[in-house]
Amino acid sequence: MRNLGAALALASLLAASAFAQPDPPRKYEFSLTLGLSFPRGADASLYKDEWTQELLSKVIDENTFTPASSSAFSCQGFASYFLKENLGVQLGLGIYSLSVPNTSTFNFTYTWKGGATVTMSRTWEGTGRLRSIPLSLNVLYKWRKPRWDATISAGPTLFFNGFEAQSTAGFGVSDVAKVLTYIPPNWVETVIQKVDALPVAVSVPAQSWVGFGFDIGGGADYRLSDKWALTADIRYFSCPAKELSWVWAPGTYTGVLGELPDWPFTEVNADYAAGKTTAIAVRASSLRIALGIKMFL
Numbered sequence: 257m258r259n260l261g262a263a264l265a266l267a268s269l270l271a272a273s274a275f276a277q278p279d280p281p282r283k284y285e286f287s288l289t290l291g292l293s294f295p296r297g298a299d300a301s302l303y304k305d306e307w308t309q310e311l312l313s314k315v316i317d318e319n320t321f322t323p324a325s326s327s328a329f330s331c332q333g334f335a336s337y338f339l340k341e342n343l344g345v346q347l348g349l350g351i352y353s354l355s356v357p358n359t360s361t362f363n364f365t366y367t368w369k370g371g372a373t374v375t376m377s378r379t380w381e382g383t384g385r386l387r388s389i390p391l392s393l394n395v396l397y398k399w400r401k402p403r404w405d406a407t408i409s410a411g412p413t414l415f416f417n418g419f420e421a422q423s424t425a426g427f428g429v430s431d432v433a434k435v436l437t438y439i440p441p442n443w444v445e446t447v448i449q450k451v452d453a454l455p456v457a458v459s460v461p462a463q464s465w466v467g468f469g470f471d472i473g474g475g476a477d478y479r480l481s482d483k484w485a486l487t488a489d490i491r492y493f494s495c496p497a498k499e500l501s502w503v504w505a506p507g508t509y510t511g512v513l514g515e516l517p518d519w520p521f522t523e524v525n526a527d528y529a530a531g532k533t534t535a536i537a538v539r540a541s542s543l544r545i546a547l548g549i550k551m552f553l
Contacts, residue, residue: 475487
């Protein structure tokens with residue numbers, strides 16, 4: 257009888273083990289990550305003009321605005337809901353803000369009708385800032401292991417972007433004076449001409465816009481407990497470029513060569529220069545690498 261009882265107990269344990277089901281996967285996941293974003297920033301833009309006047313046979317003004325590339329700390333949160341064990345939907349919200357300094361390089365060349373050519377250049381450092389807030393709605397797939405999980409997700413993304421920049425640009429000017437001198441029996445005209453370049457303040461005024469693109473990325477989770485895990489994520493955000501215009505500021509400027517002090521740069525001059533300046537293409541697309549923590553509910 258004892259042997260029979262032991263056999264029945266063992267059979268019961270084996271049956272229970274055979275029909276036992278593991279705990280179902282959690283349907284909700286929430287993560288918060290901190291990391292580095294590497295935005296594409298902004299493309300270079302150009303002001304260029306060619307003109308002539310009186311004793312000058314040719315004048316060329318050329319100014320190149322070159323934004324610098326940099327990285328920025330970013331924060332992002334994800335909320336996921338699993339429709340099936342491995343398939344779910346994911347809502348993501350993030351933000352980054354970074355400094356975008358620029359270098360303005362001015363090249364100025366003028367040639368007199370007599371043949372002499374003068375060339376000069378100047379460089380100015382400018383400032384700028386790019387901000388982006390991506391809001392994503394993704395499809396999520398997860399591979400589950402006892403300790404490790406791997407995920408991949410992608411979907412449409414709205415980008416709430418902002419940009420501004422300040423810099424300096426060169427603008428060539430010339431002053432002509434004609435002097436009449438009486439040398440009997442005739443009047444003789446003498447032309448006095450000075451050439452200079454004004455260091456004009458230029459800017460891309462602060463402005464915001466909404467872009468529509470997508471994000472795609474993958475990650476891995478290391479489970480610390482039933483409810484918590486360490487998580488890593490690498491993700492690419494794609495947002496269309498936005499073209500923004502430089503604005504030239506009217507005012508009174510002193511030429512960089514010292515030939516023409518207190519020269520008035522008018523609204524007409526500002527509109528003319530802006531019309532010859534290409535737009536700056538701002539690109540909020542970025543690659544993001546991040547670490548954080550995840551909670552399962």
